[in-house]
Amino acid sequence: MNANSRPIISVFEHSPDQGRGMARDMRVRWALEEVGQAYDVRPVSFESMKEAAHRARHPFGQIPTYEEGDLVLFESGAIVLHIANRFRGLLPEAANARARATSWVFAALSTIEPPIVEREVVEYCEHGETWFEQRLSAVDDRIRVRLKDLSHRLGEADWLDGAFSAGDLMTVDVLRRLADTSLLDEFPNLKGFVARGEARPAFRRAYDAQRAFFNAASTGRNQPANSIAKE
Numbered sequence: 001m002n003a004n005s006r007p008i009i010s011v012f013e014h015s016p017d018q019g020r021g022m023a024r025d026m027r028v029r030w031a032l033e034e035v036g037q038a039y040d041v042r043p044v045s046f047e048s049m050k051e052a053a054h055r056a057r058h059p060f061g062q063i064p065t066y067e068e069g070d071l072v073l074f075e076s077g078a079i080v081l082h083i084a085n086r087f088r089g090l091l092p093e094a095a096n097a098r099a100r101a102t103s104w105v106f107a108a109l110s111t112i113e114p115p116i117v118e119r120e121v122v123e124y125c126e127h128g129e130t131w132f133e134q135r136l137s138a139v140d141d142r143i144r145v146r147l148k149d150l151s152h153r154l155g156e157a158d159w160l161d162g163a164f165s166a167g168d169l170m171t172v173d174v175l176r177r178l179a180d181t182s183l184l185d186e187f188p189n190l191k192g193f194v195a196r197g198e199a200r201p202a203f204r205r206a207y208d209a210q211r212a213f214f215n216a217a218s219t220g221r222n223q224p225a226n227s228i229a230k231e
């Protein structure tokens, strides 16, 4: 960890999400808040994230990254699982329950998130194409398939497998990406699931921290007082 023994995570210097907590540092901030671990942030611009210093941390030149002493990690799933294994609070003690919670982290990232990301690509990159509406509707149907199955599994439960875990955190954060669509309206129990996640004090702290960071960046006020680790 750094001199203050706090992990450092990389975040957008100026997030294109306007402080809505939609980038993938949000799930890492949330995980750290859930386990009560303070952290510093390393802001990176779109230019600097493609430079050698950041690529040494992240081979694909992206955020988030996580630094803890000599350990440097990339990929939000690996980072959240590391935090969950390193600190108490995000994984059950029992081995089988831990393994099941891990399954949900992977399900969120490799089964639920891909069609949601595809929708974002369609919206950002294919807007204006003659076939845009048809393609968007086809991708929405693929998302619905995942939401229907997830909704069925969640049923009336608060969380996916007993107590709140890293699996719920990751799934809620992935579903939050649908906030600008009406897709979750079709699945009231999933809407409730996301609302429960967002109501957690740790989520609120993480959300407020990234928002304060965004606001300070917008007005040029992000100085070391905000616990920023610079190159």
Ligand code: GTB
Residues within 6 Å of the ligand: 015, 016, 017, 018, 022, 023, 024, 025, 061, 062, 063, 064, 074, 075, 076, 077
């Ligand atoms: N699989 C990786 C992980 O899970 O960590 C994906 C990391 C990733 O996509 N990082 C994005 C990034 O660094 C930021 S989160 N992009 C810059 C680049 O690739 O050059 C994706 C994101 C960005 C912006 C918004 N937004 O504005 O709403 C939402 C999500």
